[in-house]
Amino acid sequence: DAGVIQSPRHEVTEMGQEVTLRCKPISGHDYLFWYRQTMMRGLELLIYFNNNVPIDDSGMPEDRFSAKMPNASFSTLKIQPSEPRDSAVYFCASSYQGQGTDTQYFGPGTRLTVL
């Protein structure tokens, strides 16, 4: 399997612009997670989905952030409008509960810089 795929790998944008991050989970996985990593706060869960349905979005910082999962093989995280404090590395992860395992497998991340 190719693992979790994220695009773009790097994104540089200006304050106020819309940013869309994309994720393709591992085939067959039924959970998908979006995390944000910064030096100050470490790795934080933003939102996660089970079978394409959002389960917990309590980590989403504010209404400027939104996430969707239209099907089992694709998810997006959108920031509109973006602000400099959104600069971070955003990771997508997926897992499969069918065999009782909780292991989350991470993608390579998207490094977002908002100028």
Place this chain on the structure above:
Amino acid sequence: EDQVTQSPEALRLQEGESSSLNCSYTVSGLRGLFWYRQDPGKGPEFLFTLYSAGEEKEKERLKATLTKKESFLHITAPKPEDSATYLCAVQASSQGGSEKLVFGKGTKLTVNP
């Protein structure tokens, strides 16, 4: 609130010098404790899951152990390729089966040749 504290923040070792990383946690009912390795510019890579106090797991030069309040990642005779940031995370059973992981800020390990 579930919390994870890792120490030290950074650790420098000589090749072959064994040591341990600490992960202290506060959680209302532990469902699982996870160790990940993260290399610069990459996503976290899964190492171990521990579920109950007294459990141990090994992989090459790494051994993870778990008590009711903390976990240790023991590194025996490390090599330069073991240099990475090691992350600890907990999953609480109090959240009704939630898959949410709470991560510590990590220990950055550097092994000099």
